[in-house]
Amino acid sequence: MKPPLPPPSPYYRNYATLREIETRLKSIKNIEKITKTMKIVASTRMGKAQRAIAASRVYTEGDYEFFGVSETKAPEEQEKTLIIAITSDKGLCGSIHSSIAKTARRKLAEIPNADVVTIGDKIKVQLLRTNAQNVVLSFNGIGKEAPSFYESSLIADEIAKLGKYDRVEVLYNKFMSSVAFEPTYVDAFTAESIDASTKLSTFEVDEESGSTSGLAQYSLANTILAAMSEGYASEIAARRNAMDNASNNAGDMINKYSILYNRTRQAVITNELVDIITGASSLG
Amino acid sequence: MFRQSLRSLARVNKFAGVRTYAEAANSDVLKLSLALPHTAIYNNKAITQVNVPGASGEMGILANHVPIVEQLKPGVVEVIEEAGSTKYFISGGFVNVLPNSKVNISTVEAFKLEDFSAEKVKTLLAEAQKNAASADEAVSAEANIQIEVLESLQAAGVH
Numbered sequence: 001m002k003p004p005l006p007p008p009s010p011y012y013r014n015y016a017t018l019r020e021i022e023t024r025l026k027s028i029k030n031i032e033k034i035t036k037t038m039k040i041v042a043s044t045r046m047g048k049a050q051r052a053i054a055a056s057r058v059y060t061e062g063d064y065e066f067f068g069v070s071e072t073k074a075p076e077e078q079e080k081t082l083i084i085a086i087t088s089d090k091g092l093c094g095s096i097h098s099s100i101a102k103t104a105r106r107k108l109a110e111i112p113n114a115d116v117v118t119i120g121d122k123i124k125v126q127l128l129r130t131n132a133q134n135v136v137l138s139f140n141g142i143g144k145e146a147p148s149f150y151e152s153s154l155i156a157d158e159i160a161k162l163g164k165y166d167r168v169e170v171l172y173n174k175f176m177s178s179v180a181f182e183p184t185y186v187d188a189f190t191a192e193s194i195d196a197s198t199k200l201s202t203f204e205v206d207e208e209s210g211s212t213s214g215l216a217q218y219s220l221a222n223t224i225l226a227a228m229s230e231g232y233a234s235e236i237a238a239r240r241n242a243m244d245n246a247s248n249n250a251g252d253m254i255n256k257y258s259i260l261y262n263r264t265r266q267a268v269i270t271n272e273l274v275d276i277i278t279g280a281s282s283l284g
Numbered sequence: 285m286f287r288q289s290l291r292s293l294a295r296v297n298k299f300a301g302v303r304t305y306a307e308a309a310n311s312d313v314l315k316l317s318l319a320l321p322h323t324a325i326y327n328n329k330a331i332t333q334v335n336v337p338g339a340s341g342e343m344g345i346l347a348n349h350v351p352i353v354e355q356l357k358p359g360v361v362e363v364i365e366e367a368g369s370t371k372y373f374i375s376g377g378f379v380n381v382l383p384n385s386k387v388n389i390s391t392v393e394a395f396k397l398e399d400f401s402a403e404k405v406k407t408l409l410a411e412a413q414k415n416a417a418s419a420d421e422a423v424s425a426e427a428n429i430q431i432e433v434l435e436s437l438q439a440a441g442v443h
Contacts, residue, residue, distance in 0.1 A: 058324035062317055062388025066353060066380040149321040149392050202383060203351045214355050218378055222390070225321055 018264050025257045032250035038092070039243035042236050045146075046178070049233035052146045053175055060226040063219045067189060072197040074167045074187045081111050082165040084188075084224065085127070086172040086231045087120035088143025093239035096173055096181060101126035103183040104171055108134055117159055119228070136162060147232055152225035160217060165190065168220065172227035173234035179241060181234035188223040191216040314347040315386045316363065318372070320394055325372070326363070334387055335362040336379050337436075345379075345387055353380045358433040360397060360440045361389060371397040373440060375433070397440060409434040 085104045087097045100123055108114060108131050116131065118124040118138040127135055139155055159168075167187070174184040191213040194200070205212065316334055318326040335344045337359025356379055361372045377391030412434060415427035 052322065055319070055323045056321060058317060058327050059319040059321050059390055062319060062378075062380060062390045065382055065386065065388060069351070069382055152321075153392075203353045203380070205353050215353065215378060218390075222321075 018261070018268055021257060021261045021264060025254065025261055028250055028253050028257065032247055032254065035243045035246040035250060039240055039247060042240035042243060045236050046233075046240060049146055049229070049236050050175075052229045053233050056226045056229045060222050063222055066203075067194075067197075069199060069202060070194075070197040071199045072189050072194055074169075074189065074193055075196075077166075079166040080164075081114040082117065082159070082162070082168045083107060083114055084117045084119065084159065084168065084170045084227075085123045086170065086224075086227050087118075087123040088231070088235055089121040089140050090143065090235075091122060092242060093235050094242040096235050096238040097122035098126065099181075099183050100171060100173060103185075105130060107169075107171075107185075115162070115165070117162075119155065119224075142228070143232055143235065147225060147228035149221065149225055152228060153221040155224055156217065156221035159220065166192070170223050170227045172231045175230045175233040175237065178237045181238065186223060186227065188220045189216060312347050313385065314345065314349075316389070317387070318361065318363070318389045318391075318394065320391060325394060328386070331363055331365045333364040334389075335360070335364075336389065337361070337374075338379070345381060347385045349381050349385070349387075351381050351383050353378070356389070356391065357436070359436050361391075361394070371440075373397050373400065373437060400437060405434055405437050409438070 083104060085100055087100050091097070097120075104116065104123070104127060108116070112134075114134060115136045116127060116134045118127060118135055119142055121140045124135065124138045124140070137158065139158075142151060142155075168190060169185045170188055171183065171185050173181040176182055194212045194216055313330045314332065314334065315328050316326045316331045317324065317328055333344055333346050335342060336354075337357050339355040339357050342359075343354075356374065356377045358376045359374065361374050363370050363372070372394045373396075374389070374391040375393040377389065379387065379389045381387050409431065412427045412430035416424050416431060418424045418427065
């Protein structure tokens with residue numbers, strides 16, 4: 001009596017069947033369609049995002065010119081620092097969010113007791129993994145559309161409720177060009193640092209109406225808005241590039257798999273012919 | 285380089301009243317940037333005078349104004365150019381005048397005065413006055429802000 005055959009090993013490999021290659025090819029084609037569409041969507045948003053940056057740069061320039069003339073500086077000794085890190089909720093845009101997370105981590109290694117406010121889910125998830133004790137407040141649902149002053153003033157309002165900080169820094173991706181971005185820190189000056197500016201006496205400041213604290217609040221909202229617009233444009237540009245690369249790679253894979261598909265089909269036909277001919281000749 | 289420019293400045297002063305381009309680019313011409321978060325209405329444009337609704341009172345700013353920083357309340361910004369004047373109603377914000385005769389006005393919203401509808405202002409005002417008497421503190425505070433804005437709109441002569 002013959003011993004029974006061993007069961008087929010699960011690791012047993014065979015040449016891919018025609019059907020398998022076909023499904024694979026179809027799914028890559030679908031992925032290519034999706035990435036292409038996402039690229040087109042990002043491209044159309046790009047123009048709008050760039051216009052938003054141009055407007056917000058003029059808008060914040062006024063603040064910066066004032067801080068420049070009055071020589072406002074952030075305090076040197078890092079007593080109580082707040083870092084506002086800005087990303088968005090959506091991925092599929094290359095290294096844009098992780099570069100912000102990396103920069104924030106480097107800063108937190110320098111100032112381990114700094115507080116962090118995160119804007120956008122991506123940075124929140126990344127920072128909660130390593131620096132959960134530093135994150136004090138987080139926002140999400142931002143960055144679907146070009147940011148507005150309404151959003152940034154609501155955020156600034158919530159941040160003001162956290163209490164006093166000696167230094168507030170906003171971390172965002174500065175839009176350098178449509179292919180380059182740079183994680184950048186910008187200071188949002190507190191009322192105390194504005195009051196302590198060396199050349200503030202150049203200006204006549206109406207102290208009764210509490211101008212400097214009002215100015216500090218307003219400029220925090222402005223700084224956040226400017227940072228959000230820059231971050232938004234960088235993200236859109238990065239997504240367009242990422243999706244462009246993805247579409248190209250999908251195209252390459254489609255080429256490879258169509259060749260493999262045709263070759264396999266040819267092999268199947270040849271095998272069938274061989275079978276038929278051998279069968280016929282053995283009969284004859 | 286500085287000495288050279290000083291010399292040329294001295295030469296200009298000798299012919300008082302003679303304006304050169306270099307001088308005009310410096311401080312005798314008022315430059316205005318009126319910017320909203322989403323758009324810039326004026327970007328570093330040369331103008332004659334600008335009137336702003338400061339928190340401590342209305343003020344007119346001409347070239348060589350003392351550098352100031354001031355909060356703005358809701359009101360009319362009047363920009364006077366050689367071609368005539370344009371009135372904008374702004375929602376409040378900040379103005380700063382720099383030592384080189386540059387004025388930066390940043391505000392959240394601004395529209396031309398003629399774009400407002402007087403009837404709409406009237407109905408909104410009536411509604412706000414009703415809400416101001418509300419027992420809910422948040423509602424009445426909001427209504428009071430509305431009243432402040434709408435009354436200054438009426439005072440500005442919307443028609």
